[in-house]
Amino acid sequence: MTDDPVIRAAEVLKEHRASIDRLDAILVYTLGERFKHTQAVGALKAAHDLPPSDPTREATQIARLTDLAKRADLDPEFAKKFLNFIIQEVIHHHEQHKS
Numbered sequence: 240m241t242d243d244p245v246i247r248a249a250e251v252l253k254e255h256r257a258s259i260d261r262l263d264a265i266l267v268y269t270l271g272e273r274f275k276h277t278q279a280v281g282a283l284k285a286a287h288d289l290p291p292s293d294p295t296r297e298a299t300q301i302a303r304l305t306d307l308a309k310r311a312d313l314d315p316e317f318a319k320k321f322l323n324f325i326i327q328e329v330i331h332h333h334e335q336h337k338s
Contacts, residue, residue: 273325275277281333297326298324 241247284291301322308318 270325274329277329278332281329281335284333292330299324 241250245317281291283289301319304318304322306313
């Protein structure tokens with residue numbers, strides 16, 4: 240450890256960036272795993288001629304994620320936008336299964 244504040248700040252910055260990189264990897268792998276399940280749901284819906292969108296489920300998920308965001312000290316509006324983006328991507332995949 241050093242007494243030089245600039246060097247110490249650079250070390251702390253490096254630690255934060257390493258954590259961010261690790262968390263980004265976790266996010267990507269988690270999204271990959273999530274999409275594996277949503278693709279299976281899409282195939283199941285297509286096989287049984289179910290609609291690609293489920294507005295009741297989507298509303299429930301948005302409410303649940305909004306609550307989780309508040310508890311995690313994350314902006315709930317950001318969480319809603321993020322989840323809506325994911326939902327639209329999932330619906331797009333489901334619609335492709337129907338074709």
